[in-house]
Amino acid sequence: MIVTDPSDAPRRLPSVDLSAFIKAYDVRGTVPDQLDAGVVRAIGAAFADVVVLPEAPEGQPPRAVIGHDMRPSSPELSRAFADGLASRGVDVTLIGLCSTDGLYFASGFLGIPGAMFTASHNPAQYNGIKMCRAGAKPVGQDSGLSAIRDLAQSRLDAGTLPEETGSIGEVDEQDLLKAYAQHLRTLVDLTGSRRLKVVIDAGNGMGGFTAPAVLGDDAGLPALPLDVVPMYFELDGTFPNHEANPLDPANLVDLQAAVPEHGADIGLAFDGDADRCFVIDEKGDPVSPSAVTAMVARREIAKEIRAGREPVVIHNLITSRAVPEIIAADGGTPVRTRVGHSFIKERMAEVGAVFGGEHSAHYYFREFWSADTGMLAAMHVLAALAEQDRPLSELAAEYEKYVASGEINSTVQDAAATTERVVAAVRETAAAEGEELEVDRLDGVTVLHPASERQPMWWFNLRASNTEPLLRLNAEGADEATMVAVRDRVLALVRGA
Structure with a gap:
């Protein structure tokens, strides 16, 4: 057990305009001029007051979970955030290195609010915070983030944190990587699949940490029928090979060359925090996120129908027109929504959707607390490919109508x-x-x-x-x-x- 006493930390706080880098969905700023330990400590204390303390079950101590990516500043900033939470009487579980969907898993698995330190695909000088309520429910501009920003800003302007609540929260550490990998494997069973060769470009981001655990045996799980060719698995928040942003075609070039070079069946590219996944076919050509959305939707619709439920699938308005057409043809109900994870998650809850997909390669699953997970989407694509004998280019062509x-x-x-x-x-x-x-x-x-x-x-x-x-x-x-x-x-x- 690690006991943190925030009174040992400097009480004076820096002056900074939080509205410059706390936006609609998350916190995303440069280090250290916008984000440093003092600023993050104030945001952590505000997160405690706005989200964690009001949500704490009666009779139980308030708790929160924190994870972080491989950026050099992430360990210090996540610890400062924990200090802010502890100063308000919140017990904190640190899970250390993880992907963003790993943090969402922890929030759902433990049933407590969480915070992930990452700037996703942004360059090395950036860091940020993605916050969620218990069960991975989003904290966005209209669901708590504005209140957190304003409360933290008032304290920064005053120059000090508020007085402690009377009890200091305890901070401990827990490793949830194996539990995360086990959970994903219960949702998509690859054990009986035909053997596939998979090239994975982690971009020196968190995919290099999670892929060996989920798709390999690094977490102590049985090996899967996958031959993984790793690219840039070394965790390095300076991104020495290319930006960890597969949405930019320039960052897919290495993977596109490697897949045919290795005679692989498929290529997967993850962004910095590994919550998004992009797919490359055996020829080295990208498979559009819309095609992936339709492919996964078909699998989830079939599962819903087998269970006797009415399948509803969310898609944002930028996805291909083929997506709602395929959803409807397969017996599902397509629901169109705005771009952005907070809108997707809210709409999924409203209509009871089993799955949601965006043109930006964010994929959301009801079985994953309606949160987005690139790894689970990748597993669905691997399963769809392995369940038939055609190459991925031919399979994907069914979904690339326009x-x-x-x-x-x-x-x-x-x-x-x-x-x-x-x-x-x-x-x-x-x-x-x-x-x-x-x-x-x-x-x-x-x-x-x-x-x-x-x-x-x-x-x-x-x-x-x-x-x-x-x-x-x-x-x-x-x-x-x-x-x-x-x-x-x-x-x-x-x-x-």
């Missing part, structure tokens, strides 16, 4: 005005051609042209960034030529060409 542009950013002075100008111009053109368009504003603006006698199906979405003067375009068409025509037309309008 052609997408990917996300394209444009710098604009007035995102709202630019968006309205684009919509007006596109509507005018469609009206002149006698075509019908559907427009909705669930998240930004989505313009859909259903398939007609004159034109095939196409759609585009324009969304403004919350933090930068950027307008984000996603477009999709029934074929390459249609998508390119829509993409180029909208970009020309956005950029004033």
Whole structure:
């Protein structure tokens, strides 16, 4: 047992503007000018007051769990956060190195709130905090994060932490890696699968820690019929090989070359905190996250139907139109939602969804407390591939019905005005051609042209960034030529060409 006495730590706190780096979903700032031990201690104390203490079961001591990634600053910052919690009378369990979904597992498994220290795919000078309530329920801007920010800011402005609650929480350590790996293996059984060769690019992030435990035997579990070829498994928060951000195609180049070079069946790439997973087929070509969403949805829908339940699957509005079509064809109910994990998780709870997927390669599972886990999604893809004899490229083709542009950013002075100008111009053109368009504003603006006698199906979405003067375009068409025509037309309008 480690007993922490926050009174031994400096009581004076630094002055900093928390609104500059506490955003809609998490904390994400540079070290040490925005995030240092004093700032994090104040955030930890505020997390205790806003989330942990009000949620503590009656008659039981308040508890929280903390994990961290491989960034050099993560151990110190997670300890400072624990000090802040302990100063408010909260007992803290430190699980040390883990992936973000490992922290979500710990929160669900232990039934207590949690905090993960990571800046995900951001460069080395960044760190951050992802917080959750008991059972991995999200803490976002409208579900506690704003209150945590404001309370911590008031204390930072005053220069000191509040007086202790009268009892100092205890801090202990627990290793949950094996329990995390065991839980995932109960959800997808790979033991009887045909043998697969898998190249995994961990990007020097936490995938290099969790993959050997879940897909290998490092946690003491039986070996699976997988031959794993590791790439950049060494934990290094300076990211010496490439950024741990597989959403950028430049960071997939090494894996795309390695898969055919090794004669592998599949490649997997994880981001820095290993909560997202990207898939590469045997030819070295990416499998879109939309195709992965549809592939996993098909498996989860079948499982729900076998259990006699009505399957509901969430997808965000940027995923391919093929996703809701496949969900419906397989007997499920597709539910469309905004982009972002807090919206996905809230909607999953509202409609009792079994699964949810996003275009950014975040995948959410009811059996995983409705939290996102890249590793479980990867296991589903491995199982789907192993259960049949075709190569992944042929399997994935079933789910790649349309052609997408990917996300394209444009710098604009007035995102709202630019968006309205684009919509007006596109509507005018469609009206002149006698075509019908559907427009909705669930998240930004989505313009859909259903398939007609004159034109095939196409759609585009324009969304403004919350933090930068950027307008984000996603477009999709029934074929390459249609998508390119829509993409180029909208970009020309956005950029004033």
